[in-house]
Amino acid sequence: MSHPHPELGAAPALKEGALRITPLGGLGEIGRNMTVFEYGGRLLIVDCGVLFPEDEQPGIDLILPDFSSIRDRLDKIDGIVLTHGHEDHIGAVPYLLRENPDIPLIGSKLTLALIEAKLAEHRIRPYVLEVKEGERERIGPFDCEFIAVNHSIPDALAVAIRTPAGMVVATGDFKMDQLPLDGRLTDLPAFAKLAEEGMDLLLVDSTNAEVPGFIPHERDISAALRNVFANAERRIIVASFASHVHRIQQVLDAAHEYKRKVAFVGRSMVRNMGIARDLGYLKVPGNLIVDVKTLDDLPDKDVVLICTGSQGEPMAALSRMANRDHQIRIVEGDTVVLASSLIPGNETAIYRVINGLTRWGANVVHKGNAKVHVSGHASAGELLYFFNICKPRNLMPVHGEWRHLRACADLGIKTGIPKERTVIAEDGVVVDLVDGVAKIVGKVQAGYVYVDGSSVGDITEASLKDRRILGEEGFISVFVVVDSSSGKIVSGPTIQARGSGIDDSAFVPVVAKLQEALERSASDGVLEVRQIQQLVRRTIGKWVADNYRRRPMILPVVVEV
Amino acid sequence: MSHPHPELGAAPALKEGALRITPLGGLGEIGRNMTVFEYGGRLLIVDCGVLFPEDEQPGIDLILPDFSSIRDRLDKIDGIVLTHGHEDHIGAVPYLLRENPDIPLIGSKLTLALIEAKLAEHRIRPYVLEVKEGERERIGPFDCEFIAVNHSIPDALAVAIRTPAGMVVATGDFKMDQLPLDGRLTDLPAFAKLAEEGMDLLLVDSTNAEVPGFIPHERDISAALRNVFANAERRIIVASFASHVHRIQQVLDAAHEYKRKVAFVGRSMVRNMGIARDLGYLKVPGNLIVDVKTLDDLPDKDVVLICTGSQGEPMAALSRMANRDHQIRIVEGDTVVLASSLIPGNETAIYRVINGLTRWGANVVHKGNAKVHVSGHASAGELLYFFNICKPRNLMPVHGEWRHLRACADLGIKTGIPKERTVIAEDGVVVDLVDGVAKIVGKVQAGYVYVDGSSVGDITEASLKDRRILGEEGFISVFVVVDSSSGKIVSGPTIQARGSGIDDSAFVPVVAKLQEALERSASDGVLEVRQIQQLVRRTIGKWVADNYRRRPMILPVVVEV
Known part of the structure; x- marks a missing residue:
């Protein structure tokens, strides 16, 4: 396994005919995913996301990737490929486009709709190129092919980047649900074809590499949701991520079945579900959705509220309900469902919300006591399948803390990838693909860039x-x-x-x-x-x-x- | 279910012949367990522990129960029963004894040894009464019977308190491992006998009430440990709680089997294991233990280190090893085992340590990737057994946040305890047992008392x-x-x-x-x-x-x- 040496020096000039891969975020942390590909003096970026701060970063709103290693070459960037619409993959785009608004964005229909809505808030209208699975586009010297992958947001894509130096595949975030709600599978036959051609380097989502076995199907949640709906005496309040279209689809379906009306609460939830509905990703039966203001006219047992705040964010509706600081007053008999993950670092906040809601008499259903969440990332069993199909010549785990990167590399080695061809890098570590071999050659600056209030980077x-x-x-x-x-x-x-x-x-x-x-x-x-x-x-x-x-x-x- | 009303007033004077139960800590939180029993003008305290601060309490060292409701009656306390030797049950004793050093402590041999060692650091020599399972002692008007329970520390006791108002049983922390390492079972026949006599009120550990099924046996960990020992190439470093005698026993047994020497690292680990060994709770084969200073003379593959820091405490040995700020320098091939729980709120700190160790090349084994930990608290399946055996007339869950208390009450109701006889209280809520019925009657002050540096209570x-x-x-x-x-x-x-x-x-x-x-x-x-x-x-x-x-x-x- 190739580790970055603590005394790694600056990266040398890139050899002619070689491809350089520099992760500026997402390695050594979960968040702010961003990888720079360089070939023949031109750059391609895959993803450009934000990282949410921890206790160690008090008062900080967001953490961005450090753009300093590409700042003098912003005019050489041929495009930013966005694999999907999650904040940790698109959230830093406005900050990069502020520096050069001419860089085109490449992504699927839903991904582009979400980033365009976000950029509109920053008063930026980007150049976009919409792509679909199966399509192939030349972006500067980078010949990009897009492959469908299944994740916790619709319309996610992996990308295979061909240059004369070889083929690199970046999975983006993915899992391999074999019975996905929308029928859109992670396209293993397409990956098999790439393998046949020869996959020189695989950048793979390592988030769940420590989790044994397989992730349950998204549709398995429906049983737990139906059980909630069958037993709820009064209102049902469901908290989820504002981007989890399939999860919310299942809530809508259950509401329809149990003859309840649904109101969306919270700006991002209302906005994203509007986009998903307009583009046909969210199917809304008849007059199911009502405005939250009309809820008082309905009996409690006919009501479902869908809101954000599932991570215990103190300003979100759910936290405020738990503190009796919201117009929706929780009473005995209400049911609250946290149909969401429990992101490490948020436990205390989430449990505080659960305890607060319970104290007011709500019955709180969460992943700790019911099957109301499944992860969006491939676990160890799935990764083994994936490696055996992709047969990459070199492996570089991404999208993970050190423990995930290491576990992912170990899985790759078990499937036969040579130990010396697995690269564990961290943010800023420069990897060159030369003559079919991926090697760490140096490093660039890749520290945290803090957003606090209206300023970027002045908090040190x-x-x-x-x-x-x-x-x-x-x-x-x-x-x-x-x-x-x-x-x-x-x-x-x-x-x-x-x-x-x-x-x-x-x-x-x-x-x-x-x-x-x-x-x-x-x-x-x-x-x-x-x-x-x-x-x-x-x-x-x-x-x-x-x-x-x-x-x-x-x-x-x-x-x- | 009886909930405390938000506008609950002060508790009225206690009726003659009635028993008053006032939890001053441990209800609505996990930590600082302390319950005051009052009968005929006399007081008995069960447990007196500390709570560890969260992010919301920056800079705080410890949180104590608020003694103000008993401060004017310190001379009326007939004793403090300590159910077991964990910090959240004994840690506040020095602070109460500072106010009146004459209050006797009642507990098992190991529990008393641990509290006496702690009090010695505060220069207090307590009056103690050592008790054993099956014994019955009159403490003032409180007729106390002690029952063996199984937990993550040896020698834990439940207590049945008889007064003319009825019998109250406090379990302390417990689980029901049916194959405990030391053969000491939670004494269900004894609880059955108490049930036959009539258990008027049961105060029960609710920590794991949300966890379905049964906790695996402590001895099941041995397989995972042996697997680690069979595969480790260099040093093995095991982090655990300094009080988990059985866990450490299993590490010693594995070390003995694989012919490695063991060194204890850290003050509390060395002290507690010394006590456990002297009292016969820890069985140490031959010349297994060596001084940490002599480790350099041994090949890495013959060494096991046992240390604290499993919760990511920044000053503990393990965190410092992860930061290369400790004489023990982690190198590629070392194996680190976190044979411990992941206490909610500590995730970020623990993962930081795991990532740091992984980054230096260690193979880190933890409860997320191997069966190296089992909980010390009875889960839902065990609680159902327990309620069916105890048949309490009134139920009051303790030792839990709101979500745990509520889940525990729900389990009790399922076994046939009438809903109106389950009491969900919080810290400071006063419960009177009158004519066989437990009811909330009022509240007393029970806020957080902060220890910061050398001062108690002056941080507001x-x-x-x-x-x-x-x-x-x-x-x-x-x-x-x-x-x-x-x-x-x-x-x-x-x-x-x-x-x-x-x-x-x-x-x-x-x-x-x-x-x-x-x-x-x-x-x-x-x-x-x-x-x-x-x-x-x-x-x-x-x-x-x-x-x-x-x-x-x-x-x-x-x-x-």
Whole structure:
């Protein structure tokens, strides 16, 4: 297995006739998927998504891939292939198009509709090229063929990229449901054909490589949903992802069967379901859908609400219902279904919502107590099938944390891919395909780019470190006014503390002590600002550590008048 | 089902002949278990544990039950029964004994040994009464009988408390492994006998009530462990809880079988395993254990390390190994086993450790990819057995979040416990047992008491709110010096910002604007401190919101000289 060496240097110039693959996101994390392909001085990008922040990134809204390694070549990008419409694959497109709005977007009908709706909010109208499974398009020097794959959103595509350096296949996200709701299978015969021609490198979705066996069919959920509908006494509230058309289709079908009306709640849910319906991906029987405002006219037992917030997002409708901070007041007998995954890192938030809803008397159905969710990513059993059909000469797991990448590589090796031909890379690691062999050759900058409020990239790791300290320990500001000529203290020290948990009155003795120390030092000569700051930091810091065993941020401010 | 009403008032005086049950922790959360029993003016406490903080409680070390409802009656407590030695059942004992060191502790041999070791660190020597399963002790007016239960620590006990008001049984934590490693079963015949006599109220561990079926046997793990030992090429590092004697016993047995030496790493692991060994709970074959310092003399393939840190605790050995910040340097071929649960809320931290170890080339075995952990709490199938044997007249689920309490009550109702005799309470809700009926009668104060550094209880919700804002958004301090007689600005505004992500130089225009606004206002007359503060807050706040869409904490400080 080829690992990136910790002291990996910058990538050398690309050899003529070679293909360079540089993942800028999605390797070592689940999110912000983006891979750059380079051949003959031209670039093709596959996916351009966002990563959602964790506790380690307090206050951050979104995390983008770092575009700095391609920023000077934005005019050399022949297109961005979008494999499907999930945020972690399309969410960063507006930020890249801001820098060059002329880059064409290539994707399926639904994928393009979703990114166009998003770009409209950013006031960008992109150049688009709609493609379908089975089609082949030349995008600069990149000869791209699109293959149908099954995932938790309709119309997902894998892409086979042919250049004189060889054929690389990127699966995008996929699984292999053999009884998909829309009949659109992951096209294994097409992959077999590519294998026959010779698949030089396979970039494969590794998210579920640690999960043994096979993912149940999406349609298996229908039994659990029907069971909910058969037993619900009052309202049914279903939370799901706003892009999971098939999941929501099944809720609509159950509602139709049990003669309930359905209202969509939440901006993204209403928007996406409108798009899916208009384009024919969501089939809505007769007058099933009603406006949420008309619900009061219907008896509770005739109502289904479909909303977002299944990940415990505090501002979403579901969290607000759990806190009784929403017009829909949960009462005993309501049923809430979380027909969704439990994304690692969100557990605490999700359980908080479940507990809140339960406390108001709702019966909460979730993947922990009923079969109301199946994953969208191929698990170990499916990946084995896939590798045996694709027979790739080189394997590079993508879309995963280290544990997933490694498990995926191990599965590939089990099916006969030579160990030395499996490449475990991380974001920024440059892989060249030369003479049919994929090898790590260097690295480029691929750090986190933070979106916070309206700005992109001005929050640094140093600001985040400050936030973490402030969030854990609070701070103590100490103001001292000194006379600029005599160096004497005119006023202060004045203390202001927040989040330290130390009462203002508790500072009285240390202020006296500090004052004394300042005066004593001043008697030896005029104090410089830096000396005063040092004295403040040392005196207050020691006092807090001794008396409270805490380490708040200490900020001395010295003003000369 | 009896739910606590949101507007529940204070509890009335206890009727003569009635028994009062007040949970001060463990209901609505998993942790800080503590229940107060009151009869005839005397108190008995069952368990006194800590809760570990979540993200919502930044910087907090521990959370204690709120003792305020019993603080004026500390001399009326006849004893604290400790059901077993886990932190969430014994961790708050030192804090209660600080207030009255004369309260006797009642528990099994191992439980008392663990709490005594902990109290020694707090320099407290408690009065103890050692009890065994099958024994009966009168503690004040409370006639207590102890029953063996099986859990993830040896020597756990349930307690049946008889008073003239009836018999209440508190299970403590338990499961019903039918092939326990030490042969000590949850004593169902004893519970059956209590049922025959008449169990008026059952307080039952609800943690796994949502989990269908049965928990696998602890000894089933041995197969997965042996598989690890048979295939490991170099060192084996096992992380587990420092109290899980049976789990560690199985690691020792596997090490013995595969002729490896074992070293314990970490203070609590070394201490607890010493206690367990001395008391005969841990059987250590011959010269199996070596000091960690001697490991360098052994080939890697002869070594097993057992350490803590299985929950991703950043300061524990395992996290530090994952970050290459520990003398034990993980290399390709090492095997790390997380033989432990994945406590909700810890996922991100645990996966970070797994990814870090994988990145250095370790093969990481965890409950997600091998059968190296089983839970310590009875699941739904076991609870059904238990209810059918105990036939309680009233049921009160404990040791769970709302979702667990509700699921547990639902199981009880299915076995025939009348719905109106199941009580879902939360912390502080007072339940009286009168004439054989358990009813919610009121509530007492039961908020979180925070331990931060060396202080208990001086961190308030307001400090935590400040910390959350500071952690998400940072702060901007604005310092203005005014002449006390003229009201004119002598110096400033001086700005100091941290964690806001706004560069110091960016403030120049707004400082000028603020200065202007202050001068303009001052020309209308002398400005009061409060007016200056308001002006600062409004001007800076609006500028940050307009330009950055952020809301940092803004702190104006006005000093008069």
